[in-house]
Amino acid sequence: MSKVKYYYDPETLSYRKIERKKRRTAKYISMFVLASALFGFLFVFIASQYIESPKERALKRELSNMQLQYEFLNKKMDEAQSVLANIEERDNNIYRLYFEANPIPEEQRKAGFGGINRYKALEGFDNSKLIIESNKRLDVLQKQIVIQSKSLDEIAKLAEEKEKLLSAIPAIQPVSNEDLTRMASGYGMRTDPFTKARKMHWGMDFTAPRGTPVYASGDGVVTRADSNSSGYGRHIRIDHGYGYVSLYAHLYKYNVRRNQKVKRGDLIGFVGSTGRSEAPHLHYEVFKDDQRINPINFYYGSLSAEEFDELLKHASMENQSLD
Known part of the structure; x- marks a missing residue:
């Protein structure tokens, strides 16, 4: 009341x-x-x-956590960029150099994205600058990884081709040193055993007993195994690819047939004295792009340094050839 x-x-x-x-x-x-x-x-x-409300405090914690996560993301991108830079350096200065491929220009590796604004949807927020910069770095990093991945694919193909090339090059002596009587004659001007005139000897003569094994000096395909070439008698020609062809003449008999694939070191025939030959021996020639070249430059796959020096000494002597 x-x-x-x-x-x-x-x-x-x-x-x-x-x-x-x-x-x-x-x-x-x-x-x-x-x-x-x-x-x-x-x-x-x-x-x-x-005074902050519980919701504001929760949002503030969430924002702080997001900023921390972006900092971690940037640190990880720094680490990834460092690793990628090391790979790119090796790619340009070792891998591509070894396989004779042009280095990828730096401006191509680290080019950005032109044209429209890719990050317009990220504008207008309190932390837009941080988010946009992180996205830009991530996009550039992804582009660099794609470029590097394609480069490594190219290097893998080049390595495969290089391996094939190294296997194809006629790189071993076609007759084993254990089976040789002597290296009778080398590449160069020699005395013809029949006319006694000096003329160019286009191959190397390896003296060995009849029936001595003859080996393919590199991977390839047999293109000829016949006696239809003047002076060579029974002979074999192997196409190694990459412009290389090897010839094995004056054979006693064959161990391969035409169109057969062979590997370096395969037994392809046996030493004989067929055709224009003075004694049992193997006449061996190497062609590069249809031009005869000195076979002695291709024995690095089977001879030691001492054996090669000895072979070089005998091959350099201006003696009489056997064919």
């Missing part, structure tokens, strides 16, 4: 009851409500500036 208030009236010398006017009461109530609203708004405003 509300209290009744009185006031003293000096005219009547008595106490009178204080009557509240409804308008004044409404005014007081309105002022109280307005003041309360203003105070509440002020409190909420101050609280929003200086």
Whole structure:
């Protein structure tokens, strides 16, 4: 129950009851409500500036964690970039150099992306700069990896071709040293055994007993195994590819047939003295791009340094050939 208030009236010398006017009461109530609203708004405003809500704290933690993750991502990209740079250096200066391939230019490896703005959707956020830079670095890194992957695929193919080339080159002596009587004559000007005139001897003569094994000096395909070439008697020609052909003449008999594939070291025939020959021996020639070349430059696959020096000494002597 509300209290009744009185006031003293000096005219009547008595106490009178204080009557509240409804308008004044409404005014007081309105002022109280307005003041309360203003105070509440002020409190909420101050609280929003200086006091974090649970949701704001959670969002702030999430943002802080995201920034930390982006820092870790950038560190990992730095590490990946360092490893990739090392691979690129070896690719240009070792692998591609060894296989005689042109190095990939630096501007091609690290080129960005032109044209439209690829990162427009990432703009307008508080951390847009961080997000866009990270995405740019990641895109460039991915492009570099793709370029390097294609380069390594190319190197793998070149290595395969190089391996085939190394296997194809006629790189061993066609008659084993254990089976040789002597190296009778080398490549160069020699005395013809029949006319006694000096003429060019286009191969090397290996003296060995009749029936001595003759081996393919490199991988290839037998293109001829016949006696239809003047002076060579029974002979074999092997096409090694890459412009190389080897010839084995004056054979006693064959151990291969035309169009047969052979590997370096395969037994292809036996020493004889057929055709224009003075004694049992193997006449051996090497062609490169249809030009005869000195076979002595291709024995690195079967001779030691001492054996090669000895062979070179005998091959250099201007003696009489056997064919």
